[in-house]
Structures are given as C-alpha cells and as structure tokens.
Amino acid sequence: MPHQESAPSGIDSTRMSHARAYDYVLGGKDNFAVDREAARQVIALAPDLPALGKAQRRFLLRVTQMCAEEGIRQFLDIGAGIPTAPNVHQSAREIVPDARVVYVDNDPIVFVHNQALLSPDDNVVSIQADVRRPDELLAAPEVQQLIDFDQPVLLLFIGLFHLVTDAEDPAAIVARFRERMAPGSYICISQFCADGSDPAARAKLEEISVNSPAPMTFRRREEIERFFDGFELLPPGVVDVQQWWPDENAPPTMLKVAAGVGRKR
Numbered sequence: 001m002p003h004q005e006s007a008p009s010g011i012d013s014t015r016m017s018h019a020r021a022y023d024y025v026l027g028g029k030d031n032f033a034v035d036r037e038a039a040r041q042v043i044a045l046a047p048d049l050p051a052l053g054k055a056q057r058r059f060l061l062r063v064t065q066m067c068a069e070e071g072i073r074q075f076l077d078i079g080a081g082i083p084t085a086p087n088v089h090q091s092a093r094e095i096v097p098d099a100r101v102v103y104v105d106n107d108p109i110v111f112v113h114n115q116a117l118l119s120p121d122d123n124v125v126s127i128q129a130d131v132r133r134p135d136e137l138l139a140a141p142e143v144q145q146l147i148d149f150d151q152p153v154l155l156l157f158i159g160l161f162h163l164v165t166d167a168e169d170p171a172a173i174v175a176r177f178r179e180r181m182a183p184g185s186y187i188c189i190s191q192f193c194a195d196g197s198d199p200a201a202r203a204k205l206e207e208i209s210v211n212s213p214a215p216m217t218f219r220r221r222e223e224i225e226r227f228f229d230g231f232e233l234l235p236p237g238v239v240d241v242q243q244w245w246p247d248e249n250a251p252p253t254m255l256k257v258a259a260g261v262g263r264k265r
C-alpha cells in the first residue's frame with residue numbers, strides 16, 4: 001500500500017497504534033504522524049530501538065525456520081503486526097513448501113495490509129482476533145480450517161504480551177493455548193523485559209502507551225519463564241533476544257526484550 005496519511009475506513013489515525021508505531025521503528029511506511037511521534041519520543045531516549053526491533057524480527061524468522069526443519073508444517077502467528085518481508089510464511093516455505101500459516105492481530109490495520117499483500121493462497125490467511133479471548137480465537141473458522149491442533153504447531157507470540165496487562169492474566173491466556181497443543185509443538189514468546197532495561201526509556205514507553213489501545217507492561221525474566229510452564233524450555237532459555245543465537249553477535253540495547261522457545265514433550 002503506498003504511503004498515505006488518509007486512513008482506510010475503520011482505521012483511527014488520531015490515536016497511536018502499536019502495530020503502526022512498530023512498523024515505523026522497523027523502517028516501514030505504513031504509519032501516521034501520531035505513531036511516528038510516539039516512536040520518536042522513545043528513540044530519543046533509546047536510539048538503538050530500531051536495532052532491537054530488527055533483532056526481534058531475526059529471532060522470529062530463525063525460530064520459524066528451526067521449527068520447520070524439525071518438521072512443523074503449521075504456524076499460528078499471534079500479534080503478527082503489519083507485514084514485513086520476509087514474513088513467517090515466506091521463511092517457513094523455504095523449508096516446508098506447503099506450510100500453513102495464520103496471521104492474527106487485533107489491530108484492523110494489520111488485516112487491511114495483509115489482505116492487500118497476500119496473494120490468493122488458501123493456506124496463508126490473516127484474521128482480526130484478540131489474544132485475550134483465546135477460545136474465540138481458536139474457534140475462528142480460518143484457524144479451524146488451517147491449524148490441526150492434533151498435529152505439532154508453532155505458536156508465535158512475538159512482542160505481544162507486554163501489551164497484555166497483569167489484570168488480563170497473560171499466563172492464563174498462554175495456558176489455554178498450551179493445553180490445546182499436541183506433543184512436539186513449539187511456543188515462542190518475546191516481550192519487553194524489566195531486567196536491564198534503561199529506566200528513562202522504559203518510563204517513556206509506558207507513558208506514551210497510556211493513551212494507546214494497550215498500556216505497556218514490562219516483566220521480569222522469571223515472570224516470562226512462567227509462560228512456558230509444563231513445556232521444555234530450549235537452551236539458552238529466556239534470555240535477551242540478541243543472545244538467543246550464539247552466532248548473532250548483535251550488540252546489547254538500552255531496552256531489553258527477553259525471548260524463549262518451549263517444546264511440548
């Protein structure tokens with residue numbers, strides 16, 4: 001979709017959107033002035049935020065390929081964000097050509113862009129749904145059609161749970177997904193981490209998110225580890241996203257995102 005400041009119908013261009021602000025941080029063009037202003041305020045305090053976003057994208061794509069190499073053929077990407085290339089389906093299909101992928105996000109802008117970008121393909125779909133209502137999400141016809149929970153699946157929750165508050169109980173939400181998954185399935189989670197994050201940049205992110213659709217919740221590493229309860233946590237465990245791959249060698253950033261991968265035995 002070309003860069004434009006007029007919003008598609010149903011899109012509120014006057015209120016910051018996390019999907020659009022993240023698109024700006026990643027160098028995308030699908031954002032509005034309100035999103036850029038919010039992102040710039042954080043980048044003023046943490047200039048390496050774009051490097052952190054890119055490290056998180058690399059992590060997501062490498063985990064997708066690692067799981068595809070382990071035989072995973074179906075992928076559910078929740079909090080998928082505005083599409084950037086390559087995305088999950090392109091990465092997975094380098095290894096599993098008929099991989100099935102469902103992208104889920106509750107921001108209508110993601111659905112709009114995916115509809116415009118995804119070529120007609122019965123096995124890659126985008127839906128608008130909310131992770132805070134897991135039963136509804138799992139019952140969506142597109143999820144039912146493409147994801148067979150009796151077979152191993154990779155569930156991605158990348159950069160998502162810091163947008164779910166403690167009162168909304170993300171641990172209970174993940175548990176609802178975990179119990180539906182077949183042995184051999186993987187769950188991959190990353191979110192902003194309190195441990196080691198620069199306090200001023202963190203405070204700014206929390207402040208700007210107050211007027212957004214979802215306030216920001218940083219969590220300690222132990223809290224994030226609990227999202228994997230009952231799953232085998234793959235080495236190196238829940239660590240800064242740049243440390244997950246030994247060859248990554250990406251410099252540490254002022255804000256921290258902790259990331260992990262769990263496998264159902």
Ligand SMILES: C[S@@+](CC[C@H](N)C(=O)[O-])C[C@H]1O[C@@H](n2cnc3c(N)ncnc32)[C@H](O)[C@@H]1O
Nearest residue numbers: 019022079080081105106107130131158159163
């Ligand atoms: C930081 S972006 C991450 C995008 C993508 N996962 C990535 O790593 O590139 C977080 C995404 O989660 C979405 N999101 C926030 N709250 C959500 C919810 N309750 N249900 C589904 N998606 C949500 C936002 O709209 C946004 O697109």
